[in-house]
Amino acid sequence: MSVNTKIFRTSTFRLAAIYLLVFALSVAAILGYVYYSTVGLLERQTEETIRAEVKGLADQYRVRGMPGILDVVVRRSIETNGALYSLVGPDGVHIAGNLETMPQVNLADNVWLDFPVIVGKGDSAVEHTAHGYHIELKGEYELLVAHDVQELRQFGDLIRNTLYSALALSLLLGLSGGYLTSRNFLRRVDAITEASHSIMAGDLSRRMPVSGSEDELDRLAGSLNDMLSQIERLMAGMKEVTSNVAHDLKTPLTRMRARIESALRNSSAVEYKSALNQTIDECDGLLQTFNALLSIAQSESGQVRRQLQMLDIHDILIDVAELYEPIADEAGGSLTLEAAPHLTVMGDRQLLAQAMSNLLDNALKYGENEEGKGADISVTAAIDGQDVVITISDQGKGIPEEDRDRVRNRFVRLDESRSKPGNGLGLSLVASVMTLHNGQLHLEGNQPGLRAIMRIPSSTTIPASPSR
Amino acid sequence: MTLPELTSAPAQGTETPMRILVIEDDRDAAIWLVKGLKESGHIVDLAGDGEVGLGLALEAVHDVFIIDRMLPKLDGLSVIKKMRSEGIKAPVLILSALSDVDERVKGLRAGGDDYLAKPYAFAELLARIEGLGSRKLLDPKDAKLRAMDLELDLLTRTVTRGGKPILLQPREFKLLEYLVRNGGHIVTRTMLLENVWDYHFDPQTNVIDVHVSRLRGKIDKGFDEALLQTVRGAGYMIRVR
Numbered sequence: 209m210s211v212n213t214k215i216f217r218t219s220t221f222r223l224a225a226i227y228l229l230v231f232a233l234s235v236a237a238i239l240g241y242v243y244y245s246t247v248g249l250l251e252r253q254t255e256e257t258i259r260a261e262v263k264g265l266a267d268q269y270r271v272r273g274m275p276g277i278l279d280v281v282v283r284r285s286i287e288t289n290g291a292l293y294s295l296v297g298p299d300g301v302h303i304a305g306n307l308e309t310m311p312q313v314n315l316a317d318n319v320w321l322d323f324p325v326i327v328g329k330g331d332s333a334v335e336h337t338a339h340g341y342h343i344e345l346k347g348e349y350e351l352l353v354a355h356d357v358q359e360l361r362q363f364g365d366l367i368r369n370t371l372y373s374a375l376a377l378s379l380l381l382g383l384s385g386g387y388l389t390s391r392n393f394l395r396r397v398d399a400i401t402e403a404s405h406s407i408m409a410g411d412l413s414r415r416m417p418v419s420g421s422e423d424e425l426d427r428l429a430g431s432l433n434d435m436l437s438q439i440e441r442l443m444a445g446m447k448e449v450t451s452n453v454a455h456d457l458k459t460p461l462t463r464m465r466a467r468i469e470s471a472l473r474n475s476s477a478v479e480y481k482s483a484l485n486q487t488i489d490e491c492d493g494l495l496q497t498f499n500a501l502l503s504i505a506q507s508e509s510g511q512v513r514r515q516l517q518m519l520d521i522h523d524i525l526i527d528v529a530e531l532y533e534p535i536a537d538e539a540g541g542s543l544t545l546e547a548a549p550h551l552t553v554m555g556d557r558q559l560l561a562q563a564m565s566n567l568l569d570n571a572l573k574y575g576e577n578e579e580g581k582g583a584d585i586s587v588t589a590a591i592d593g594q595d596v597v598i599t600i601s602d603q604g605k606g607i608p609e610e611d612r613d614r615v616r617n618r619f620v621r622l623d624e625s626r627s628k629p630g631n632g633l634g635l636s637l638v639a640s641v642m643t644l645h646n647g648q649l650h651l652e653g654n655q656p657g658l659r660a661i662m663r664i665p666s667s668t669t670i671p672a673s674p675s676r
Numbered sequence: 677m678t679l680p681e682l683t684s685a686p687a688q689g690t691e692t693p694m695r696i697l698v699i700e701d702d703r704d705a706a707i708w709l710v711k712g713l714k715e716s717g718h719i720v721d722l723a724g725d726g727e728v729g730l731g732l733a734l735e736a737v738h739d740v741f742i743i744d745r746m747l748p749k750l751d752g753l754s755v756i757k758k759m760r761s762e763g764i765k766a767p768v769l770i771l772s773a774l775s776d777v778d779e780r781v782k783g784l785r786a787g788g789d790d791y792l793a794k795p796y797a798f799a800e801l802l803a804r805i806e807g808l809g810s811r812k813l814l815d816p817k818d819a820k821l822r823a824m825d826l827e828l829d830l831l832t833r834t835v836t837r838g839g840k841p842i843l844l845q846p847r848e849f850k851l852l853e854y855l856v857r858n859g860g861h862i863v864t865r866t867m868l869l870e871n872v873w874d875y876h877f878d879p880q881t882n883v884i885d886v887h888v889s890r891l892r893g894k895i896d897k898g899f900d901e902a903l904l905q906t907v908r909g910a911g912y913m914i915r916v917r
Contacts, residue, residue, distance in 0.1 A: 485909075488797075492797075495795065496878055496880075499877070499878060503877065506776060511778075515778070527873065530847060531873060531875075531879075531883050531887075532881075532883060534886045534887060534890055535881055535883055535886045538886050558777055558875065558876055558877060561875055561877075562875075562877045565875075565877070565879045566880070568881075569879060569880040569881050572881055573880075573881075629880065630880060634880065
């Protein structure tokens, strides 16, 4: 489709056409009014004058008879005020008046008529238009009173022509203006369409053109660009995760395969059984990894966001601490909880509990002190300004400062020897649960050990909009 | 599959065989499931789609239903709703690949009694359906629960064994109550996490074991017979005889 036909379908052009129509109508109305109040007024005044004269002459005739009307007609005919008179007798003979020949167009009683008159003598004689009123008098006399309206008519034509050209000009200007603006608009839309096609074709780094005028189209292009950046970031994240998942799943799958192969070679029932049992354990580990990934995906999907409820962090912490306290105790360590009451947030109980449980798992695993004694874990929760702040601290080895950002990434484990169980997803889940709750996860040194801080906006008595 | 482990497990509840209807469209999964259930001593009917399943459910009396969520012709939740509206009260275990808490709630609202996400360990499934099947034996209004010489008073929240009072923390009481309600049947760690703590995720550390062993220390220490048993590869069980 060519640009020229496409342009008529653009909304800008349609809008321009509507404006043009309204504009043309108002121009026509204004000019019509001007016409009515100039040419129209003059015409009406002329007719008023003629009517008054006819009435006066008819009165003269009625009161004074033929001599009276003759007298007046003769007298007025001499005055050069542009008025034309013609008094005709019953036999059609011209009796008096400066109009010597009665026009042959219409002889009915009480009618307006236009007729040509010759003005001037000899070579300078020209034909003018006259406008007059014709009546029949008693005794079959006829009277015609007229005015030369040549100039008036010319003036009227002039006004009319001006009106038509003004209309034509405004239509032309409006049309071409609409065409130009919509062509400009269309060019920008085409540029955006073209950019989106190439993005769809796979060029994710491409962006929508922005003209810099900061109009609606620029704002649209800007928000599309923001969206694209977000998508690009997510895609990059996904790619990374996919390759990480693939890598992390390959290791246990390789182990499983090797074990099963070796069991098939050594065909003793005991070995079969032990290989199968180990395979089940390996499968369970894989499932746990998948479940952790699914939990992260769930908390990142935003679907949960709509179902957040008013929760008291205090209650959740008491439950989780109660679940973990015996474990810390059995390992020769301790778990202490100091939580202020009424720490309300908008949240998801399962995910928050899982985040806390992950941090406690980590503290138990990596929080042992140097003598290998169990971890001493301290959990606190309190209001800090607008936030509920939960800290989980241990006194173990801690995390070196340069690694504290990295450990939030999926599948990152600092324990190179992989001596402790785990899938490297614990802190990723905590971080994504915090994002879901509009909160943050900070990791700090605890001299010695690690202090994990979860900061969640507190929700006072009025629950915040869950869609936020 | 841990079939050999299970069939040799001690005191597995084969003494009360149940008639179970399995509605599952994945043929391989269904065959293994039916095999495992039969080896555990139960009578099993199998349906491959929702319509046949509903027909079988209305035709014969079953003790427990195992229904997959995604089924051809009539989906699992609709089957359950229809069964319930026909007055069938037997417990239903829903199987599903959808593991969100949300999906779980939907399943339970439709009339399911328990929800198990795929892939599952057979031991987990068996423990759950035997728990469901034995549920009807207990009157929920009964204020006292018993397992051999152990007695729980649900009103006063007190526990005695052989007449001697045992002091328990509130959570320990809940744990014991759940175990005794499922007395004679295996209870898995996940079942305990879900029903005693209301957590639907797997903590990485095996938190349940420590709680159970503390409970065992309180109810079995100083008594000749151990009530609370660990079933290797599956979970725990309170002996009832």
